[in-house]
Amino acid sequence: MTMKKISQRDPLLTCRTAICFGLACCFLFLGSPTNSLGDDHHSKKKSLDRRLIQKLRRNDVHAIDLGPTASTEMVELGQALFFDPILSGNRDTACSTCHFPSAGTGDQLSLGVGTGTTTPSKVSFFREKGEGRSFIPRNAPELFNKGSVLWESQFWDSRVATAYGSISSPAGEDLPLGLATPLAVQAMFPVTSGDEMRGSTADFLDPHKDNEIADPALDGDLPGIWNALMNRLEQIEGYADPVDGLFVKAYGEVPANLGFESAATALAAFESTAYSYDDSPFDEYLKGNRDAMTEAQKRGALLFYGKLQCSSCHSGTLLTDQKHYNLAIPQFGEGKDESGLDLGRYLVTGNEEDRFKFRVPGLRNVTHTAPYMHNGAYYNLADAIAHHLDPARSLMNYDADEQLIQGAELADTIIKERSVLRDLIKTADVKRKKIKPAEMSDLLEFMQALTAPNIEIRLESTIPSSVPSGLPIDHFGE
Ligand code: HEC
Ligand code: HEC
Known part of the structure; x- marks a missing residue:
C-alpha cells in the first residue's frame, strides 16, 4: 500500500502518518492533500531503498557475522599482551603503539615508528623515530572486524593468507601448528621484525637495554625468537603465576609449557573481540x-x-x-x-x-x-x-x-x-x-554510515589501566 493511495482517500490519515517525517511535512500534506511534496518525498525514499536493496543483494552484501567468540580469560590475556611493551626487545613498543584504540586502531602516522623511539609510550603525532632508526615502510592498518571468518588474508600484500585449507606465511615450515586463523598467524610476526618490535644487534650489545630478543644468534631463527619471548613472559608473575597467571587461566598451563602461538591466539581473540562492531x-x-x-x-x-x-x-x-x-x-x-x-x-x-x-x-x-x-x-x-x-x-x-x-x-x-x-x-x-x-x-x-556509534568511547574502553610487566602503557597525544 503506497502513501499516495492513502492520501487520495484520507488526507488526515496521511497527516498522522507523516508526523514521523516532521510537522512541516504534515502541514504540506494538509495544504495539498493529493499531489503533495510529502508524498513525493516518501515514494522517492521508497524507491531509493528498493534500488539500494537490489544492489546490495546483487553484490552479495549481507549483515556481518563478527565471528566465533573466545573465553573471557583468553581475551584478558590477549588484552594484556596487546598493550604490554614487554613483547618488544627493548621494552618500548607494544602492539598498541601502532594500533592504538584512540587512533582508530592505527597510529595516525603515515609510516609507523617502531622500537628505539626517543618518546616511548607516546603514540600519535608525538611519537618520534630514534636516531639512526628507519620508519616502518608501510602504514599501520586498522584492526576492525578482523574476527569475521570471511577474512582470508592479512597484511597489505596478503603475505599471510589461507590457501588450500592451510595458512601460508613468511615463516613457511617454521610456523607452529595450532594457529587457527590468518589473524592469529599474523600476530606471530611483529615481534620478529627488527624495526617494529625486536630491535637491532646494536640494541643487543647495549648493556642498558638488556635485549636478549635481538641476539644476532637468533637472526633468521623465528622459533628461537618466539621461545625467547616465552622465556621472558615466564619471568613475570602476572603471566606465569601457576594459580592466578593469565596463561594458566586461559590455557591451564604456564608460559614455560607453551609456545608463542598461545600468545598469538590470545592476541587475535582480543583484537576480534574488542574491535568488532556490527551496529554502524x-x-x-x-x-x-x-x-x-x-x-x-x-x-x-x-x-x-x-x-x-x-x-x-x-x-x-x-x-x-x-x-x-x-x-x-x-x-x-x-x-x-x-x-x-x-x-x-x-x-x-x-x-x-x-x-x-x-x-x-x-x-x-x-x-x-x-x-x-x-x-x-x-x-x-x-x-x-x-x-x-x-x-x-x-x-x-x-x-x-x-x-x-x-x-x-x-x-x-x-x-x-x-x-x-x-x-x-x-x-x-x-x-x-x-x-x-x-x-x-x-x-x-x-x-x-560505516562508522559504529560512540566509537571513540568504545575504543577507549579497551585500554587497560596497567599491564603485568608494570611497564608504562602507551598514551595518546602529548
Ligand atoms: C580497482 C579497485 C578499486 C576500486 C574500483 C575502488 N577502490 Fe578504493 N581502494 C582500492 C585499493 C587497492 C586501495 C588501497 C590502495 C593502496 O593503499 O595502495 C583502496 C583504498 C581506498 C580507501 C582508503 C582506505 C584505507 O583504509 O586506507 C578508501 C576510502 C577507498 N578506497 C574508497 C573507495 C571508493 C569510495 C571508491 C569508489 C569511488 C573506491 N574506493 C573504488 C581499490 C579500489
Ligand atoms: C611499529 C608499528 C607496529 C607494531 C608495533 C605492530 N604493528 Fe601491526 N602492523 C603494522 C604495519 C605497518 C602493518 C602493515 C604491514 C604490511 O602490510 O606489510 C601492520 C599490520 C597488522 C595487521 C594486519 C591487518 C590487516 O588488515 O591486514 C594486524 C592484524 C596487526 N598488524 C596486528 C598487530 C599485533 C597483534 C601486534 C603486536 C604483536 C602488532 N600489530 C604490532 C605496524 C605495527
Missing part, C-alpha cells in the same frame, strides 16, 4: 532497519554500488574482495627492498603484473582511520577517494605538505622519477571518472 548505520541497514541510514547516505551507497563501481573492488560483506590492485599511490619512504620502492603484492608472488598492487581495505569505521592507503599518503578521506577518480592527476600533483603526516621528514623521499610515475600510471587499475560535488558529498555521507 550501514550494518543496521543490512540487518533490515531501513531508517538506519539517512537519505544522503543511501544516495552515497547507490553511487558506491552503482555509477562509481566502488563495489567492483570494495565488494561483499567485508567491503573488500581481498584482491590486490595498483592505484598509482605516490611512493615515498625507504621502500621495501633495494629498489627503494614498495612493489606490494609483487614481493609475495614475483609476478610482474602484481607490481605496485596492494590489498583492498575494508572500509568499516573509515572516518576514524586516517591517514589512508598502504603508506598513509592521504590524510583527508575526500582526497583518498578523489585519488581513485583521477589517479594520474592526483599522483602528478601530490602535495606532501598538505597530505603527508611526517611531511617534514618524508617529503624529500617522495619518488619523482618520471619512469616510475609513468609505470605507476600505465599499470593502474583505476581509470578517470567524473563526479559532481553533490555526489562526492553523498559518497562521504555513506562513508560516515
